[in-house]
Amino acid sequence: MDRETFNHIVKEGSNKKRSAYETFLAGVPILSTMEPYERSKLSDAFKETKVKAGDFIIKEGDAGTDLFFLQEGEAFATKTLKDTSQAQEVMSYKSGDFFGERALFKNEPRAANVIAKSDCVMVSLDRHSVKRLLGPLEDMLKRNFEVYEKF
Numbered sequence: 001m002d003r004e005t006f007n008h009i010v011k012e013g014s015n016k017k018r019s020a021y022e023t024f025l026a027g028v029p030i031l032s033t034m035e036p037y038e039r040s041k042l043s044d045a046f047k048e049t050k051v052k053a054g055d056f057i058i059k060e061g062d063a064g065t066d067l068f069f070l071q072e073g074e075a076f077a078t079k080t081l082k083d084t085s086q087a088q089e090v091m092s093y094k095s096g097d098f099f100g101e102r103a104l105f106k107n108e109p110r111a112a113n114v115i116a117k118s119d120c121v122m123v124s125l126d127r128h129s130v131k132r133l134l135g136p137l138e139d140m141l142k143r144n145f146e147v148y149e150k151f
Contacts, residue, residue: 018043021123024071028096042133046123051116057099058114060087064103066124067134070095073120079112087113104130 021043025031034042048071051057057068057075070093077091077099090112093099103110104127125133 021046024069024096024123028069028098030098038133042125045125045129045133047125049122049124051120051122053116053118053120055116056113057116057120057122058110058112060110060113062110064100064106064108064110066100066126067098067104067130068100068114068122068124069098071121071123074117075099075114075120076117077112077114092117100124 018040022036022039025034025039025042031039031042047066049057049068060078060080072095074095075093076089077093078087079090080087091099093114099114100110102108
Protein backbone atom coordinates (compact mmCIF):
# COMPACT_ATOMS: atom_id res chain seq x y z
CA MET A 1 0.00 0.00 0.00
CA ASP A 2 1.40 3.39 -0.93
CA ARG A 3 1.67 6.32 1.48
CA GLU A 4 -1.16 8.35 -0.05
CA THR A 5 -3.64 5.45 0.20
CA PHE A 6 -2.63 4.77 3.80
CA ASN A 7 -3.04 8.45 4.77
CA HIS A 8 -6.45 8.57 3.09
CA ILE A 9 -7.64 5.49 5.03
CA VAL A 10 -6.41 6.87 8.35
CA LYS A 11 -7.96 10.29 7.76
CA GLU A 12 -11.29 8.82 6.68
CA GLY A 13 -11.45 6.64 9.81
CA SER A 14 -10.63 9.63 11.99
CA ASN A 15 -13.29 11.76 10.31
CA LYS A 16 -15.95 9.05 10.80
CA LYS A 17 -15.04 8.74 14.48
CA ARG A 18 -15.15 12.52 14.99
CA SER A 19 -18.50 12.75 13.23
CA ALA A 20 -19.99 10.02 15.43
CA TYR A 21 -18.72 11.75 18.58
CA GLU A 22 -20.05 15.12 17.44
CA THR A 23 -23.51 13.61 16.84
CA PHE A 24 -23.38 12.00 20.29
CA LEU A 25 -22.33 15.28 21.94
CA ALA A 26 -25.17 17.18 20.30
CA GLY A 27 -27.54 14.84 22.16
CA VAL A 28 -25.91 15.35 25.58
CA PRO A 29 -28.17 17.97 27.21
CA ILE A 30 -25.44 19.85 29.09
CA LEU A 31 -23.28 20.08 25.93
CA SER A 32 -26.01 20.64 23.34
CA THR A 33 -25.41 24.41 23.19
CA MET A 34 -21.78 24.01 22.13
CA GLU A 35 -20.80 25.26 18.70
CA PRO A 36 -19.86 22.59 16.11
CA TYR A 37 -16.22 23.71 16.26
CA GLU A 38 -16.20 23.23 20.06
CA ARG A 39 -17.74 19.77 19.72
CA SER A 40 -15.10 18.91 17.14
CA LYS A 41 -12.29 19.88 19.52
CA LEU A 42 -13.91 17.91 22.32
CA SER A 43 -14.29 14.87 20.05
CA ASP A 44 -10.59 14.93 19.24
CA ALA A 45 -9.70 14.72 22.95
CA PHE A 46 -11.96 11.75 23.78
CA LYS A 47 -10.59 8.40 24.84
CA GLU A 48 -13.02 5.54 24.18
CA THR A 49 -13.46 2.71 26.69
CA LYS A 50 -15.62 -0.41 26.47
CA VAL A 51 -16.71 -2.42 29.50
CA LYS A 52 -18.79 -5.54 29.96
CA ALA A 53 -21.95 -5.81 32.04
CA GLY A 54 -21.01 -6.14 35.72
CA ASP A 55 -17.60 -4.48 35.37
CA PHE A 56 -16.64 -1.55 37.58
CA ILE A 57 -16.11 1.69 35.67
CA ILE A 58 -15.26 3.68 38.79
CA LYS A 59 -14.43 2.32 42.25
CA GLU A 60 -15.28 4.19 45.42
CA GLY A 61 -12.09 5.59 46.97
CA ASP A 62 -10.01 5.61 43.77
CA ALA A 63 -8.40 8.80 42.49
CA GLY A 64 -10.68 10.89 40.28
CA THR A 65 -8.74 11.72 37.14
CA ASP A 66 -11.35 11.42 34.37
CA LEU A 67 -14.82 12.61 33.42
CA PHE A 68 -16.93 9.96 31.68
CA PHE A 69 -19.79 10.26 29.17
CA LEU A 70 -21.88 7.14 28.63
CA GLN A 71 -22.23 6.75 24.89
CA GLU A 72 -23.94 3.34 24.78
CA GLY A 73 -25.41 1.10 27.45
CA GLU A 74 -26.60 1.55 31.02
CA ALA A 75 -24.78 1.83 34.34
CA PHE A 76 -25.58 2.49 37.97
CA ALA A 77 -23.82 4.00 40.97
CA THR A 78 -23.54 2.41 44.39
CA LYS A 79 -22.32 4.04 47.57
CA THR A 80 -21.53 2.69 51.00
CA LEU A 81 -23.86 4.71 53.19
CA LYS A 82 -22.99 5.74 56.76
CA ASP A 83 -25.73 3.68 58.41
CA THR A 84 -24.82 0.42 56.66
CA SER A 85 -21.77 -1.46 55.49
CA GLN A 86 -23.54 -2.58 52.31
CA ALA A 87 -23.27 -0.53 49.12
CA GLN A 88 -26.66 0.83 48.06
CA GLU A 89 -27.71 1.82 44.54
CA VAL A 90 -27.99 5.62 44.46
CA MET A 91 -28.06 6.60 40.78
CA SER A 92 -28.62 5.16 37.32
CA TYR A 93 -27.12 6.26 34.02
CA LYS A 94 -28.15 5.91 30.38
CA SER A 95 -26.71 7.06 27.08
CA GLY A 96 -25.86 10.77 27.19
CA ASP A 97 -25.32 10.87 30.96
CA PHE A 98 -21.99 11.75 32.52
CA PHE A 99 -20.26 10.94 35.79
CA GLY A 100 -16.97 11.41 37.58
CA GLU A 101 -17.09 15.21 37.73
CA ARG A 102 -17.24 15.51 41.52
CA ALA A 103 -13.93 13.80 42.25
CA LEU A 104 -12.35 15.53 39.28
CA PHE A 105 -13.28 19.08 40.29
CA LYS A 106 -12.95 18.62 44.04
CA ASN A 107 -9.66 16.74 43.66
CA GLU A 108 -10.84 14.04 46.06
CA PRO A 109 -11.27 10.26 45.88
CA ARG A 110 -14.27 8.80 44.05
CA ALA A 111 -17.36 9.01 46.26
CA ALA A 112 -19.16 6.03 44.71
CA ASN A 113 -18.82 2.99 42.49
CA VAL A 114 -20.14 3.08 38.95
CA ILE A 115 -20.93 -0.35 37.54
CA ALA A 116 -21.96 -1.31 34.02
CA LYS A 117 -25.52 -2.66 33.99
CA SER A 118 -25.10 -3.70 30.34
CA ASP A 119 -22.16 -3.70 27.95
CA CYS A 120 -21.13 -0.04 27.73
CA VAL A 121 -19.15 2.27 25.51
CA MET A 122 -17.89 5.43 27.18
CA VAL A 123 -15.74 8.32 26.21
CA SER A 124 -13.65 10.09 28.77
CA LEU A 125 -11.63 13.24 29.20
CA ASP A 126 -8.70 13.59 31.55
CA ARG A 127 -8.43 16.46 34.04
CA HIS A 128 -6.30 18.65 31.75
CA SER A 129 -8.66 18.23 28.78
CA VAL A 130 -11.70 19.01 30.93
CA LYS A 131 -10.15 22.24 32.20
CA ARG A 132 -8.98 23.25 28.73
CA LEU A 133 -12.11 22.31 26.77
CA LEU A 134 -14.93 22.50 29.29
CA GLY A 135 -13.76 25.34 31.51
CA PRO A 136 -16.91 27.45 30.98
CA LEU A 137 -19.11 24.42 31.70
CA GLU A 138 -17.42 23.69 35.02
CA ASP A 139 -20.02 25.66 37.00
CA MET A 140 -22.88 23.77 35.34
CA LEU A 141 -21.22 20.43 36.08
CA LYS A 142 -20.70 21.45 39.71
CA ARG A 143 -24.45 21.99 40.13
CA ASN A 144 -24.82 18.21 40.12
CA PHE A 145 -22.90 18.05 43.40
CA GLU A 146 -26.16 18.95 45.16
CA VAL A 147 -27.71 15.72 43.88
CA TYR A 148 -24.84 13.69 45.34
CA GLU A 149 -24.95 15.43 48.72
CA LYS A 150 -28.26 13.69 49.47
CA PHE A 151 -26.43 10.39 49.94
